[in-house]
Amino acid sequence: MQFQQLQYFVAVAETRHFTRAADLVHVAQPSLSQQIKALERELGADLFLRARGNISLTDAGEALLPLARRILADADTARHEVQELVQLRRGRVRLGATPSLCTGLLPDVLRAFHDRYPGIQLLIEEGGSHDLVRQLARGALDLALVVLPLPTPSPALTTVELLREDLVVVSSPEAPRPGGGRRTVRIADLEGERLVMFRHGYDLRELTVAACRAEGFEPDFAVEGGEMDAVLGFVRAGLGLAVVPRMVAARSGRGLRVTPLARPGLNRTIALAHRSDVAPPRAARELQRMLLER
16 A cells, blocks of 8 residues: 555545546546556455546445545654754644634744744644544644543543633623622523523533533523624623633723632633644644643
8 A cells, every 4th residue: 555545545535536636636647546446456445436427435435534634644744743853943833722712822822932933834723622632633733722521532632731711701891790790700690691602512602501500590592603703792792791711801802891700610621632642743842832831
């Protein structure tokens, strides 16, 4: 099995077209077809169902695709690791983070990293912890900032606790103060309040809903389905309250009233994760060090 054959196989699997796949990998279509056939002979199974105008994966092709993608991703990482040996003047870091961490934690750290290593390309992938864990497992990310506990614990990942962050309630300054105007608000005080809620799959959504249910009530949503910037914008417009990380509230600027949660409050644990079987590239390890020492 040759590395080039796996590249051709993944190209055909993603385009579902031999000619377009050949253009994608810059090779003549007959050569690509021959290499695919050679790969099928070596594996002893057809990888594609070929019908006029319709290319689909066989069961064997479906089984090979995630493995081939991971092999190609690992090889790509190896190339970048060697390039980075030139005193971190070149290279890249593929970092995943939840949207709230992109807003609250990352800007200052990434600015410091970029100032120190301006030649390192930073590729940021926003997503929920569940999606980021899958991206790490398939080799599409070097590091990810995730919320613990992970939705699906994975022995293939190494996690290092980074910080515990308090959550606060944000509201419009023109709206009545939550909790009857007290300096802190309890989760129980949110009963009957209209909440602006994040989309499904958002860690903050699950945490807030679980806290309300633990107090014996279902939260009432004024608006739901947004990302962080949208949620903050809806709160500023007076549509309702939201529970957000303290760092996000601190960076959000004017137009929001911030009310702490009464003890024991709510907090979340942020961890830095990477694959256990492959060491992160050198530039990623340097970013990891800066995050841990922040």
